[in-house]
Amino acid sequence: MTQPTDKPADSSALGPIPKAVINRLSLYLRELQRLVRDGSETTSSTQLGKLLEFTDAQVRKDLAYFGQFGYPGIGYRCSELITRIKEILGTNQRWPIAMVGLGNLGRALLGYRGFTHQGFEVACVFDVDDAKVNRQFEDIPVYHLDRIVEIVPKLGIRLAIIAVPAPAAQKVADALVAAGIQGILNFAPVTITVPRHVNLEGVDLAIELEQLSFAIVNIQWRQS
Amino acid sequence: MTQPTDKPADSSALGPIPKAVINRLSLYLRELQRLVRDGSETTSSTQLGKLLEFTDAQVRKDLAYFGQFGYPGIGYRCSELITRIKEILGTNQRWPIAMVGLGNLGRALLGYRGFTHQGFEVACVFDVDDAKVNRQFEDIPVYHLDRIVEIVPKLGIRLAIIAVPAPAAQKVADALVAAGIQGILNFAPVTITVPRHVNLEGVDLAIELEQLSFAIVNIQWRQS
Structure with missing residues (x-):
C-alpha cells in the first residue's frame, strides 16, 4: 500500500514503474545474492527467471x-547487478x-532479523x-512512546515498524508522522491513514491467508 | 506469490481476476466489518473508496x-456484502x-492472532x-515434524504457515506438500518452490522494507 510512484525512477521511456516491478527487484536481489554465495560470477535472464518461475x-x-x-555473450555480472539493484x-x-511495540510480535521481529542482512536494523524501540x-x-534501547518526536530525528531514522495492537495503531502512526518518519511498515491488523x-506498507496476515483460501476454494475454475 | 488464477471465479465477462483485486476484497471486507461495528447498515462505493483512498x-x-x-438509491447492504465477500x-x-516452527516468530504469530477473527485458526504446531x-x-498441540503426513490429513488441514529458519524452509515445504497441504504462507526469508x-504466499519483511526505502530514495522523481 505504498503511495504510487507517479514518475519513473530514471529517464527510462517505459513510463511509471509498477509496484510489482519493485517487488520483483527484491526477488532478483535475493537470487543474485544466493548465486554469489554459491560461487556464480555471472547469470542470465533465463537463469534468474527459472529460479523465480518468471519468463526471461x-x-x-x-x-x-x-x-x-x-553484456553480450556474458549475461549479467552478479555482483555488479547486486550493486545496481541495491x-x-x-x-x-x-x-x-x-520499532513501536515490544509485545510478542515486536520481540519476534527483533529475534527474527530476516531483514538485517539487507541493511535494515532496528535502532530503537518505543513502548x-x-x-x-x-x-x-537485546542491546536495543527502549524508550517511552512519548519520546518519539525527540528520539527519531536525533537518530536520523526515516523508517518505522508498527507492532502494536490494532486500537493503538493510528495514534502511533500519527506520532511517527509528527516525528518526521517517511515510511511505515504496519503490522497492526487495521487500516491506518497517513x-x-x-509511504505505507501494511502487513495483514489475514490478507495473505485470504489470498490462499480464495485460490483453494476457486481451484475448480483455475483448473477447468 | 500465489499461483496465478487463470480463470475467473465466476462467469463474469471481465476476464481473469488479478491478484490485486483479491487483495482489495480483503480490504473492503475489513472496512465493511468496521462499518457494521460502528452501526452502519449500508455504504457506497464512494464511502468505501474514501476509507481506503481508492476511487469509487x-x-x-x-x-x-x-x-x-x-441497490439503486441504497448502495451496498454491509452485512450482505460481507457475507458475499466471505x-x-x-x-x-x-x-x-x-504452523511449522515454534521459535520466536511462531510464538509471536500464535500470540498475535490478528487473523483468527477472519476464520483462520492454528490447529496444531510442528517443531x-x-x-x-x-x-x-497455549492449548494448541505441538507435534514432531516427522508426524506431518500423519496429522495434517487427520485434522483436515489445507493451509500451513512456515515459521522456521531459512535453511529448513524448503524441506518443511516438501513435507507439507507430501501431507496434502494446498496453501502455504512462508515467513522464512528464502524463496521456496512448490x-x-x-498455492504459495511469501512474507519477506525485507521486501516490504525495500518497497519503502525505494519510495523514499526516489521521492525526488515522484514529486518532480
Whole structure:
C-alpha cells in the first residue's frame, strides 16, 4: 500500500514503474545474492527467471526500467547487478528503524532479523509499558512512546515498524508522522491513514491467508 | 506469490481476476466489518473508496468481477456484502492451520492472532525440538515434524504457515506438500518452490522494507 510512484525512477521511456516491478527487484536481489554465495560470477535472464518461475522476457523487461545491465555473450555480472539493484532500492545505505511495540510480535521481529542482512536494523524501540522502557532489549534501547518526536530525528531514522495492537495503531502512526518518519511498515491488523508524503506498507496476515483460501476454494475454475 | 488464477471465479465477462483485486476484497471486507461495528447498515462505493483512498470507480470495478451487489438509491447492504465477500474468499468456512516452527516468530504469530477473527485458526504446531513436542502450547498441540503426513490429513488441514529458519524452509515445504497441504504462507526469508497445484504466499519483511526505502530514495522523481 505504498503511495504510487507517479514518475519513473530514471529517464527510462517505459513510463511509471509498477509496484510489482519493485517487488520483483527484491526477488532478483535475493537470487543474485544466493548465486554469489554459491560461487556464480555471472547469470542470465533465463537463469534468474527459472529460479523465480518468471519468463526471461519478464526479467529483462523489469530490469529495463532502470537501465542496461547485460553484456553480450556474458549475461549479467552478479555482483555488479547486486550493486545496481541495491542503489535502486536504496539499500546501498543502512536504514535504522524505529520499532513501536515490544509485545510478542515486536520481540519476534527483533529475534527474527530476516531483514538485517539487507541493511535494515532496528535502532530503537518505543513502548508504553513502564516495565519495558528506559532499558535495553537485546542491546536495543527502549524508550517511552512519548519520546518519539525527540528520539527519531536525533537518530536520523526515516523508517518505522508498527507492532502494536490494532486500537493503538493510528495514534502511533500519527506520532511517527509528527516525528518526521517517511515510511511505515504496519503490522497492526487495521487500516491506518497517513499523509501522502509518507509511504505505507501494511502487513495483514489475514490478507495473505485470504489470498490462499480464495485460490483453494476457486481451484475448480483455475483448473477447468 | 500465489499461483496465478487463470480463470475467473465466476462467469463474469471481465476476464481473469488479478491478484490485486483479491487483495482489495480483503480490504473492503475489513472496512465493511468496521462499518457494521460502528452501526452502519449500508455504504457506497464512494464511502468505501474514501476509507481506503481508492476511487469509487475502482471499488465498483473490483466488485463487478463477482456480481452485482448494489441497490439503486441504497448502495451496498454491509452485512450482505460481507457475507458475499466471505463466500468469495472462502472464509465463510473455518480454516484450521498447521504452523511449522515454534521459535520466536511462531510464538509471536500464535500470540498475535490478528487473523483468527477472519476464520483462520492454528490447529496444531510442528517443531523438531524434543523439549517442545508432544505437549501443548497455549492449548494448541505441538507435534514432531516427522508426524506431518500423519496429522495434517487427520485434522483436515489445507493451509500451513512456515515459521522456521531459512535453511529448513524448503524441506518443511516438501513435507507439507507430501501431507496434502494446498496453501502455504512462508515467513522464512528464502524463496521456496512448490508444485503448481499448491498455492504459495511469501512474507519477506525485507521486501516490504525495500518497497519503502525505494519510495523514499526516489521521492525526488515522484514529486518532480
